[in-house]
Amino acid sequence: MQKITSLPADDSMPGWFHTSRARTPRPAHIGQKRARFAIVGAGLTGLAAARQLATHFPDDEVVLIEAQEVGYGSAGRNAGFAIDVPHDIGAKDYIGDVTTANLVLKLNTLGQNYLREIVQKYSIECQMSESGKYQAAVSEQGIAILEAYRSGLAKIGRDSQMIAGSDLPEHIGTAYYKQALFIPGTILLQPSALVKGLADSLPSNVTLYEYTPITSIDYGDKVTLIHDRGSITADTLILANNGFASHFGFLQRRLLPTFLYGSLSRQLTAEEQARLGGKPVWGVIPAHPFGSTIRRTVDNRILVRNSFSFHPDGRPREKYLSQYLENHRKSFERRFPMLPKVDFEYTWSGAICLSENHEGFFGKLAPNVYGALCCNGLGITRGTATGKLIADLIAGKRHELIDFLTRSPGPNQTPPEPFLSIGVNSVLKWGQFRAGMEI
Structure with missing residues (x-):
């Protein structure tokens, strides 16, 4: 019996969740249940896996289990960029091997197209916008990064x-940046609204249980997931819970649950919108990986996302919210001096699952356990694509992207505690210091 030593416990003010359509959560599971398939984690990966499994096996029940409420966890706390192009921060041109980069591009595009198809079919209101993204720089170092990335994108035939x-104020209002690389393929969206809509449009043979945190698990010929009010036994289990997979007994000391912090402003008035200028919807990714992500949303709010912390139990720390809110305020004031009285309504943390070597895990973890885990910051597109493909793998389908994913060495092993936390948090602090005015 594997005891689950840590459960999700996200903070209470995720802006995307509270500004998106309210829905009635599905009831928690009570009693005993048997099903052919069970999936832990109703984020983007789990939702895609459930939908695709249900299509492959229309006569079988797929059980999807979420510890919190759909849209409240990490899938609804990111910056809302569905990115197509690869970005290998370990390569000089941020593209690296062209063959690998083209496969990553296909993988990300698969995720984008799958989301487009579902959003259109079910009329999911998630502010989806084909806006592209601006990779923007403040420093000379950042400009050098943009030039290198442009040359890398050209190698794989991507326009920029x-x-x-x-010229940037015509695009994004602010004159803060010295230069930006516009890349047209990114989709911007409201992530919590997307996840809620995906959950409410699942096929009829998917049973979703919310507020059902798993407290222990028995691996055997079948897998039994145990919680405080009962148990669920399945022939096949898929783990789609990223950093929490290590608490289920897999990939221990290989996953790095890292938290980013976001703040969302109140809605801008018509007069403030006129003062800001620029396009009505846009998104800026920093040239430096530790800089600030900034968005102007469809409903005229400004998102600021920056600052990092690492917590191996996958649970945020409330004390960082007020500290990093100050960072967000400074970042906002630097960029938007024309908006002096715009306050933030929401501030929150959101987990991303990283690995030391930037590799995820995809495939079989045990004889009847599969995983699609660790998206390394590309949860919307990569999570969606790998969720769909893990279902295809279980159904016996072959695909060049399945072969590509299963060839991955997976996440590297990391040092034991306390050296891991000391090391990771030191890297995060140094990276943020080096980012300078990019934050």
């Missing part, structure tokens, strides 16, 4: 446009 700082 370098925009001078003097």
